[in-house]
Amino acid sequence: MRLAMTVFAILLVGAGTAYAAKGTRFWNLTHAEIDSLQLAAAGSTEFGENLCLQDDDKSVEADERLQVTGVKSGTYDAKIHDVTGRSCSAKNVKVEEGKVFSISEKELIDCKQ
Amino acid sequence: MHAEWLMTGLVVAVAVFTPTGASAFTAYVSNEKGNTVSVIDLDKMEVTATVPVGERPRGIIMSGDNKEVYICTSDADHVEVLDTDTLKVTRTMQSGPDPELFTLAPDGKTLYVANEDNNMVTVLDVGSGDVSGEIAVGTEPEGMGVSPDGKWLVNTSEATSMAHFIDTSTLEVVDSVLVDTRPRFARFTPDGSKVWVSSEVGGTVAVIDVATRKILHKIEFAVQGLRKETIQPVGISITPDGKTVFVALGPANRVAVIDAESFEVKDYLLVGQRVWQLALTPDSKLLLSANGESNDVSVIDVASLKVLKSIPVGELPWGVAIK
Numbered sequence: 001m002r003l004a005m006t007v008f009a010i011l012l013v014g015a016g017t018a019y020a021a022k023g024t025r026f027w028n029l030t031h032a033e034i035d036s037l038q039l040a041a042a043g044s045t046e047f048g049e050n051l052c053l054q055d056d057d058k059s060v061e062a063d064e065r066l067q068v069t070g071v072k073s074g075t076y077d078a079k080i081h082d083v084t085g086r087s088c089s090a091k092n093v094k095v096e097e098g099k100v101f102s103i104s105e106k107e108l109i110d111c112k113q
Numbered sequence: 114m115h116a117e118w119l120m121t122g123l124v125v126a127v128a129v130f131t132p133t134g135a136s137a138f139t140a141y142v143s144n145e146k147g148n149t150v151s152v153i154d155l156d157k158m159e160v161t162a163t164v165p166v167g168e169r170p171r172g173i174i175m176s177g178d179n180k181e182v183y184i185c186t187s188d189a190d191h192v193e194v195l196d197t198d199t200l201k202v203t204r205t206m207q208s209g210p211d212p213e214l215f216t217l218a219p220d221g222k223t224l225y226v227a228n229e230d231n232n233m234v235t236v237l238d239v240g241s242g243d244v245s246g247e248i249a250v251g252t253e254p255e256g257m258g259v260s261p262d263g264k265w266l267v268n269t270s271e272a273t274s275m276a277h278f279i280d281t282s283t284l285e286v287v288d289s290v291l292v293d294t295r296p297r298f299a300r301f302t303p304d305g306s307k308v309w310v311s312s313e314v315g316g317t318v319a320v321i322d323v324a325t326r327k328i329l330h331k332i333e334f335a336v337q338g339l340r341k342e343t344i345q346p347v348g349i350s351i352t353p354d355g356k357t358v359f360v361a362l363g364p365a366n367r368v369a370v371i372d373a374e375s376f377e378v379k380d381y382l383l384v385g386q387r388v389w390q391l392a393l394t395p396d397s398k399l400l401l402s403a404n405g406e407s408n409d410v411s412v413i414d415v416a417s418l419k420v421l422k423s424i425p426v427g428e429l430p431w432g433v434a435i436k
Contacts, residue, residue, distance in 0.1 A: 031364040102146075
């Protein structure tokens with residue numbers, strides 16, 4: 001019984017490790033490649049660093065995902081800029097550490113070319 | 114006499130109100146964000162069941178005997194097997210990390226799976242569920258097509274913009290063809306002589322001759338009123354007679370209809386938003402498109418090239434399989 005419990009615990013830890021290994025990821029569901037993504041706590045204007053700089057080629061293509069570090073769980077407002085020259089905002093983006101958060105085309109507001 | 118007229122009237126009424134006639138076909142739609150598969154009765158044209166599956170279901174395909182549906186659950190890092198009678202996931206198969214798209218060998222015994230995260234194609238024995246081989250390919254493998262005779266496998270790698278030709282008897286890449294940016298999908302023609310490859314960012318479809326591995330033709334698209342960068346070819350479906358090719362154009366919200374001999378784009382059909390993958394019914398009378406942003410499936414009548422209906426499904430529909 002003790003052996004079975006130990007094996008089960010090891011499997012659980014292993015599964016948890018594998019899940020956490022994927023980390024927090026931004027999923028670009030807009031129609032364009034994004035070269036700047038900044039987050040601020042919802043309602044504030046204190047935007048953080050450009051998260052796209054964490055990517056090898058410093059941008060995130062449409063439908064691609066980027067593993068990001070330094071983003072805590074919470075609700076954020078976002079500023080994005082894409083390679084077509086468009087700048088937009090998105091409100092109330094929910095981030096949960098270790099999981100995927102996304103911004104889709106229909107969430108974009110105040111877009112300026 | 115009255116009864117005869119009544120019966121005739123009934124038959125006519127059924128024919129009128131059921132545009133394609135009774136089909137008894139069922140469609141299975143992978144919902145990438147909802148983590149479900151929607152089951153559509155194509156006689157009723159409505160969702161009859163929604164089945165929870167693993168995280169981020171994308172590639173979806175019928176088994177050789179139509180008794181099971183194979184689903185790439187990308188974030189769960191495996192392939193799930195859904196029983197079509199019970200609508201339960203009966204088993205999972207190890208697939209390598211982040212399986213996105215796959216194709217089934219014509220004999221129904223082998224799945225070839227593109228693993229986006231580790232630049233490999235995994236070869237799966239469907240019967241045992243065991244990995245029987247791995248093939249190193251280019252960066253971010255995605256599109257998977259197998260020739261009708263099962264001898265050739267084509268994998269596209271998004272980041273290297275290559276279509277890799279793999280000999281299935283040796284599991285070796287024997288040739289690579291440079292196509293436009295971010296190739297997403299590969300589909301062999303029914304006679305096996307050509308393979309069509311869509312390039313999402315490049316905005317083109319390359320038609321490659323299988324024997325010589327040369328690009329015979331490159332198809333471009335232009336939709337009035339749309340910027341070129343919004344036209345992003347993804348899913349491809351070819352009618353069994355090889356005469357017509359349908360290409361999903363992503364955020365252009367259109368399905369292009371192409372004459373396979375002249376390569377001329379004959380029409381653009383307006384469907385739902387961010388149209389991704391396509392599938393024909395077994396009788397080729399209907400074409401279904403998974404529309405990610407509008408969370409629906411468009412049903413297209415192939416003969417008239419009219420969109421018959423939009424069927425709401427789960428969140429971010431990605432792929433379609435039909436039996």
